[in-house]
Amino acid sequence: MGLYIFGILVPLVASLFLWNTKSGKKRGLPVDVGGEPGYAIRNYRFTHPVETAWEGISTIADLFEQSCKQHSDRRLLGTRRLISRETEVSEDGRSFEKLHLGSYEWLSYGEAFEAVCNFASGLLQLGHGRGERAAIFSDTCAEWFIALQGFFRCNITVVTIYSSLGEEALCHSLNETEATTVICGRKELKKLVDLSGRLDTVKRVIYIEDDGVPSEASLIERSTNWVVSSFQKVQGLGRENPVGAYMPVSSDIAVIMYTSGSTGLPKVG
Numbered sequence: 001m002g003l004y005i006f007g008i009l010v011p012l013v014a015s016l017f018l019w020n021t022k023s024g025k026k027r028g029l030p031v032d033v034g035g036e037p038g039y040a041i042r043n044y045r046f047t048h049p050v051e052t053a054w055e056g057i058s059t060i061a062d063l064f065e066q067s068c069k070q071h072s073d074r075r076l077l078g079t080r081r082l083i084s085r086e087t088e089v090s091e092d093g094r095s096f097e098k099l100h101l102g103s104y105e106w107l108s109y110g111e112a113f114e115a116v117c118n119f120a121s122g123l124l125q126l127g128h129g130r131g132e133r134a135a136i137f138s139d140t141c142a143e144w145f146i147a148l149q150g151f152f153r154c155n156i157t158v159v160t161i162y163s164s165l166g167e168e169a170l171c172h173s174l175n176e177t178e179a180t181t182v183i184c185g186r187k188e189l190k191k192l193v194d195l196s197g198r199l200d201t202v203k204r205v206i207y208i209e210d211d212g213v214p215s216e217a218s219l220i221e222r223s224t225n226w227v228v229s230s231f232q233k234v235q236g237l238g239r240e241n242p243v244g245a246y247m248p249v250s251s252d253i254a255v256i257m258y259t260s261g262s263t264g265l266p267k268v269g
Ligand SMILES: *[C@@H]1O[C@H](CO)[C@@H](O)[C@H](O)[C@H]1NC(C)=O
Pocket: 130, 131, 132, 155, 247, 248, 249, 252
């Protein structure tokens, strides 16, 4: 009988003990970071909110440089070049575009870092002043990311604009942020040409070539006083005239992001 009681009592006491220590050790503790109380929680193992996994890394620009040094030979950006596009008509009469893409071509972290540094130097060479904002108005692609990181390294605030945004919204976003340089893809270049008369702050346009120099490039040069350059050219300019980075601090603004919103002009986030 005594053995039976022992057999029940020991697990009971043990589980009570475990239960107690568990409830006594809360994994998330509330922390005051301003704003409404109760929303911010930190891990109990740290004495303050964790901002970064690496000592001394507090901005995205720092984080990118650190990652590139650490993983130099690993793959980062993969691109499939456009080989051809054709329009197919389905049985119900709807037509859709079919793209033939090549196999992935990779940039390693090391190569991407070099591309970012070259782009940043080229941008300053092209005349983009520090303190001026720049916009990226294009579909996401390797160049989109390289430009973003290039701006970060120069402490240039980037305005990101959805490539599907309408004319009014585009004018509004560029005007409101007073962006002076715009990075765009080929189809966005057409939109910019159409609106050039209304984009008072824009001084430079850098286009990403997907298949050769677009015809709009020369048209822009003739019809506006913008400096127009290809992305590759800017990188080449930077390679020949390297400029040191102007790294931001964590209180600097990295990105002004426009979302389409459901009504009216786009909202900034
Ligand atoms: C980054 O740029 C902003 C805006 O031009 C400026 O106010 C800030 O001082 C700069 N930060 C650093 C670390 O130079």
